[in-house]
Amino acid sequence: MLIAHISDFHVFANAAETTVVRADAADAARKVIADIAAFTPKIEAIMFTGDLTDGGSSEDYALLADILAPIDVPMFVVPGNHDKRAGLRAMFKDKLPFEPGPFLNYEARFKDIRILALDTLLDGQVQGALSPTQLSWLEGRLAAPSSELTLILMHHPAFPSTMVPLDHMALQDGRDAFERMVVAHQGPIRILSGHIHRPFQTLWNGIFCAVSGGPAFQHALTLDPAEPEPTTVNEPYAYFIHRISDEKNVSIHTRYVEL
Ligand SMILES: [Fe+2]
Numbered sequence: 001m002l003i004a005h006i007s008d009f010h011v012f013a014n015a016a017e018t019t020v021v022r023a024d025a026a027d028a029a030r031k032v033i034a035d036i037a038a039f040t041p042k043i044e045a046i047m048f049t050g051d052l053t054d055g056g057s058s059e060d061y062a063l064l065a066d067i068l069a070p071i072d073v074p075m076f077v078v079p080g081n082h083d084k085r086a087g088l089r090a091m092f093k094d095k096l097p098f099e100p101g102p103f104l105n106y107e108a109r110f111k112d113i114r115i116l117a118l119d120t121l122l123d124g125q126v127q128g129a130l131s132p133t134q135l136s137w138l139e140g141r142l143a144a145p146s147s148e149l150t151l152i153l154m155h156h157p158a159f160p161s162t163m164v165p166l167d168h169m170a171l172q173d174g175r176d177a178f179e180r181m182v183v184a185h186q187g188p189i190r191i192l193s194g195h196i197h198r199p200f201q202t203l204w205n206g207i208f209c210a211v212s213g214g215p216a217f218q219h220a221l222t223l224d225p226a227e228p229e230p231t232t233v234n235e236p237y238a239y240f241i242h243r244i245s246d247e248k249n250v251s252i253h254t255r256y257v258e259l
Contacts, residue, residue: 001243002039004047004241005046005242006046008212008216009028009067010053010214011053012025013060014057021054021216036071044111045076047076047153047242048078049078049080049195049212051155053083054216055082056088057087061087075092076108076115076117077117079119080121081121081125081156081195085103085104112148112149113244116141120156127170127171128156128170129172135174135177146185149250150185150190151191152189156193157195161211163198163230164227165222166196166222169195183206188248190210191209193212194211194214196211198211210242212239217232236258237256238254238255238257
């Protein structure tokens, strides 16, 4: 089974909200979607880990819907800090089982994989958070042992990238409680995130985690902790293709797309 993991398209209909977003972000997004749609063997589902739009206006989501139109497979999304919950909920309300209430958490299944989508959006802030309400929701879903593979989708990584200027904007409030819950769960978990705008993978507490890059802009590799600010770089873009075997082993491949 092939699953695409994409993130951070930041498409905008009128003016970009984020200064570093490329002017042709919509065209770049269309190229990524075209690549996924044409890939063989067929990619059977897509995990989109946030920042679908740059400003979250109704015009932005209408543009996004047009960009995603070539896709005919299930898509599972979570909001990023540049999305707006109302617009994202309206766009996917017939496709995703959002929980009632303010947050866009949901539990879904694709074939024999369980998907837990976590809304880490903290209004007006670049960093993310999980409130006690959301942590309680997650705890209820991880309490029972399970042999099925659980994919947790969350825009803000709960695990360090080790790029200090970028980790300042990751998950903050609720991070320790989240870590305790996923470590205590008896069953296989993989965590998929975005937000960092640079692809990387890490083994964290024995859990495999992947951050997909964003075509809208990319951050430079910054492993010097003295580096104060993230900088952008013009490097080749790639999204991830997760190949999941019948035994639930996961191989993660980088798929480069000329933007
Ligand atoms: Fe982003």
